[in-house]
Amino acid sequence: MFGDLTSAEKLYVEPYIDAAFTRKAPGDKFSALINPATYTCKYEFEYDDTQAGGKSSVQLKFNKIKPQKFTFDFLFDSTGVVKNASVLNISVANPFAKPVSVAEQIEDFKKKIIEFKGTTHRPYYLKIHWGTLLFKGVLNQIDIEYKVFTTDGTPIRAVAKCSFTESIEDDLREALENKQSPDITHERIFTGAERIDRMTGQIYARDTCYIAVASFNELDGFRKITPGTKLYFPPLEK
Known part of the structure; x- marks a missing residue:
């Protein structure tokens, strides 16, 4: 369930106030006590399976x-x-200090990640960082399982099973969905029957960028391009 106890790089979660992830929430990020050994990414596709009668x-x-x-x-x-x-203080590790109670740890977790914000009338947007992982979304479910107890019933170990849902800001989503958007890099194979200025005009809605595109692709020129050459059309600077 959990990985290396002594790993220097901890998984951490940063809360944000806005859907564009530009305004960090006040306070510290939440760092995992122990990195997970596994995590799960689920991709789901929806199809219309309406069936006509008699089929x-x-x-x-x-x-x-x-x-x-x-x-x-x-x-x-x-x-x-x-x-x-x-x-509560991930940077300080005192082997003689009394461990922070599970109840306090969970309250810290809730304050940094789950707490409902009155000013925005919703919980935080969250960025999850760990190594090459960068996930942006919201927490939509948490199940806390208490596992070990003292003789008086106080929990001293618990596991929070968390489910997050991806959240993409509208501007980025629209650019990704629009395959002709000049805000994403396009890749084209030059066939020889085309002209780079016309290709540039189709992508950027103006043909004046073809010299910059030729330079970006490190072409010797833009008049004689070898058929089969892979051309890249980068995002426009705003």
Whole structure:
């Protein structure tokens, strides 16, 4: 369930106030006590399977791609087994200090990630960072399982099973969905029957960028291009 207890690079979550992820929420990020050994990314596609009467089968028609789902577990521990961290002050590890209680750790987690913000009338938007992983979305479900207890019933270990849903800001989503948008890099194979100025005009809605495109592709010129050459048309600077 969980990975290396002593890994220097911890998975962490940064809360944001806005959907464009430009305004960080006040306070510190939340760092995992222990990195997970696994996490799950779920991609789901929706098709229309409406079937006409009298038909034995149906041709599925693509409808949409649903937002990506991302799930993994957070560990909260006050048994004293985990010596390298307190989630309330991840940078300080005092082997003689009393472990922060599980209840306090969960409250810190809720404050930094789950807490409903009165000014925006919604929970935070979240960025999850770990190595090459960068996930932007919202927390849509959390199940906390209490696993180990003291003799008086106080929990000293718990696991929060979290499910996140991808959230993409509208401007980026529209650019990604619009395959002709000049805000994303295009790739074309030059056939020899085309002209780079016309190709540039089709992508950027003006043909005056062809010299810059030729330079970007490190072409010797723009009049004689070898058929089969792969050309890249970069995003326009705004």
